[in-house]
Amino acid sequence: MPLRARESGIAAWVLPLIFAAIVVFPSAAFPHHGTVGYDFTKTITLHGTATSFDWVNPHCLLHMDVKDAGSVQRWTLEMSPPSMLSRKGWTKDSFRPGDDVTIDTHPARNGIPIGISSGNSYVLRAVVNGKALPVQ
Amino acid sequence: MHQFIINFARWVQGTHLGVGILESTWAFPYVQLTHFTGLSIFIGTNLALDLRMMGIGNKNQTAAQLSDSVFAWNWVGFVIGITGGFMLFSTAALTYVANPSFDVKLSMLIPSALIVHIFNQQKVRTWGQTPETPGIAKLAGLVELLLWLSVVSAAVLIPYFAAEP
Numbered sequence: 152m153p154l155r156a157r158e159s160g161i162a163a164w165v166l167p168l169i170f171a172a173i174v175v176f177p178s179a180a181f182p183h184h185g186t187v188g189y190d191f192t193k194t195i196t197l198h199g200t201a202t203s204f205d206w207v208n209p210h211c212l213l214h215m216d217v218k219d220a221g222s223v224q225r226w227t228l229e230m231s232p233p234s235m236l237s238r239k240g241w242t243k244d245s246f247r248p249g250d251d252v253t254i255d256t257h258p259a260r261n262g263i264p265i266g267i268s269s270g271n272s273y274v275l276r277a278v279v280n281g282k283a284l285p286v287q
Numbered sequence: 288m289h290q291f292i293i294n295f296a297r298w299v300q301g302t303h304l305g306v307g308i309l310e311s312t313w314a315f316p317y318v319q320l321t322h323f324t325g326l327s328i329f330i331g332t333n334l335a336l337d338l339r340m341m342g343i344g345n346k347n348q349t350a351a352q353l354s355d356s357v358f359a360w361n362w363v364g365f366v367i368g369i370t371g372g373f374m375l376f377s378t379a380a381l382t383y384v385a386n387p388s389f390d391v392k393l394s395m396l397i398p399s400a401l402i403v404h405i406f407n408q409q410k411v412r413t414w415g416q417t418p419e420t421p422g423i424a425k426l427a428g429l430v431e432l433l434l435w436l437s438v439v440s441a442a443v444l445i446p447y448f449a450a451e452p
Contacts, residue, residue, distance in 0.1 A: 207310060
């Protein structure tokens, strides 16, 4: 049996299959959800009161109340995981409920009160009770 | 049953295991690594056999021989994957059980895929003795392959259905 001739069919089958899998499941490349929901061309500054700080994996979350023209909006800011923030010198007590917080964030594209304030290569400015948290 | 699952999830995420991994500065990526390594070995060996049953792959080795040679790795991968998966689950169990993508994955897709997988692993001993596999083996291989791809899709979609950002 001309086995070699039959095996040449493998590449013709498997390569398109792999390609199709990559096209159909592009997000499989990420361990967690992507960051395409955030507008990285925009940086806004929020000023308000911290309500809680979740020092958790896969990413830390800061919840804060922001007063805007009389009404209060509850913002949630996504940040790097504890492993990365602790290397910058942050701790689970970097924000405590009631703290006065001024922080920069890249807001969500769809306008909901969610933003991202740190990632692999950046930590945006955060000032707690007048004192800036380390960014380097 | 529903209340039992909620109570179980609440208990799990309150254990030292769940809280420890959730708040750890270094353990979490290793737990992810455990889950992804195990499932890669398990699903990788599943798909290799599915493709061979479909008639795709090296015909020097029969499907039955391929199944035998990956059998141990296959189930070792399953155990590693389940262990890592349970540890990931324990970090946010209540969020996971309320996640539609997680629910579909755990309650429908994984049981179906596992049943077909075990069925195929048994049947390949008769279907897979010749270089060319019969039509029924090709169909069974395709069904299992599609089920595992569905499991992976549901898993990938979990963060997109999560209530948190």
